[in-house]
Amino acid sequence: MKVIANPKHAEHAAPGEWENGTVIPCFECPPRFDAIRAALVTAGGFDFEEPPKASEDALAGVHHPAYVAYLREASAEAKKARDSNAKQLWPTVFPYGPNPRATGARALRGTYCYDTYTPILPGTFASALGGAASAARAADLVASRSESAVYVLTRPPGHHAEPDRCGGYCYLNNTAVAAERLSKLGPVAVLDLDVHHGNGTQHIFYARPDVLTVSVHGDPAALYPFYSGYADETGTGPGLGANANFPIPVGTGPKEYRPVMAAARDAVARFKPAFLVFAFGADAHESDPIGGMKLPTKFFAEMGAAVRELNLPTVIVQEGGYNLTALGPCVAEVLGAFAG
Ligand SMILES: [Zn+2]
Numbered sequence: 001m002k003v004i005a006n007p008k009h010a011e012h013a014a015p016g017e018w019e020n021g022t023v024i025p026c027f028e029c030p031p032r033f034d035a036i037r038a039a040l041v042t043a044g045g046f047d048f049e050e051p052p053k054a055s056e057d058a059l060a061g062v063h064h065p066a067y068v069a070y071l072r073e074a075s076a077e078a079k080k081a082r083d084s085n086a087k088q089l090w091p092t093v094f095p096y097g098p099n100p101r102a103t104g105a106r107a108l109r110g111t112y113c114y115d116t117y118t119p120i121l122p123g124t125f126a127s128a129l130g131g132a133a134s135a136a137r138a139a140d141l142v143a144s145r146s147e148s149a150v151y152v153l154t155r156p157p158g159h160h161a162e163p164d165r166c167g168g169y170c171y172l173n174n175t176a177v178a179a180e181r182l183s184k185l186g187p188v189a190v191l192d193l194d195v196h197h198g199n200g201t202q203h204i205f206y207a208r209p210d211v212l213t214v215s216v217h218g219d220p221a222a223l224y225p226f227y228s229g230y231a232d233e234t235g236t237g238p239g240l241g242a243n244a245n246f247p248i249p250v251g252t253g254p255k256e257y258r259p260v261m262a263a264a265r266d267a268v269a270r271f272k273p274a275f276l277v278f279a280f281g282a283d284a285h286e287s288d289p290i291g292g293m294k295l296p297t298k299f300f301a302e303m304g305a306a307v308r309e310l311n312l313p314t315v316i317v318q319e320g321g322y323n324l325t326a327l328g329p330c331v332a333e334v335l336g337a338f339a340g
Helices: 031-043 065-080 105-111 124-143 174-182 199-204 254-271 299-308 327-339
Strands: 002-005 017-019 022-024 047-049 149-153 188-192 211-218 243-248 275-280 314-318
Touching (some): 002 031, 002 124, 031 149, 031 327, 065 105, 065 124, 124 149, 124 174, 124 275, 124 314, 149 327, 174 188, 174 199, 174 275, 174 314, 188 254, 199 211, 211 254, 243 254, 254 299, 299 327
Parallel strands (some): 002 149, 149 314, 188 211, 188 275, 211 243
Antiparallel strands (some): 017 022
């Protein structure tokens, strides 16, 4: 299987994240990429490739141009800063009132970000754009039918990135970039099996009838991103019926996960898409530090097989997964099911 690997991923490495008033080590870190790569090399049968030079054109139809400009300019501002504190741009105040006015730099930080886990650093834009370029390349390979399934090895992840806001470690929505590209050629389904709701992907395509978004994730009453991911969010306008959420209780194990995964897959099959984008996270693993689910490593082979059964040209995009020991083996299990 071809793997498109983001050559710029390590340029973004957050020094920590703000959790309930405390700075803790950032779970989303460059060793995640290395752990996956090492596991795939060990497993064998993977052909690693870098994408062509990144272009912002890949973001058209996915992110608002003003947001893309903000990410680009804020990263450049962080790069130019002399003291190390100014090289990290964290939002601390968020928009309020009926007509929030963002004219200064500090206001823009809160305007374009919705949490305290997602700082802008000197290399953030280059790193995120490298992921988008990787997703675009994978989509092109699948679209040309030269490959039936291509895996995008990248970080930071993307599915929490909204059209105009970063959050949840995500800046540019790689899954949505692949889906948007493929949607020029036929209907596309996105199946998101990261443990967190793919809020950004849902919202990017919420009014679109040609891109189905389906997500299985921890109940947002208990798990990030908290404000979306409920079962009654089904799309809007022409996109009504083209979004399906399957929230599950934190603590879910294989026995309860299996029928929900099958229902999500069946929702994809009923849509009769021409292409599939599989947003994969390994953070439903039993040892994940932030997921809270109980899926063992071997279950991920079953997950891969369930998605493979759809028998669709598929781009597999790496989203979360934060246990550095479990992450690589989980990815290898999922991809092994596609290769086998
Ligand atoms: Zn996640």
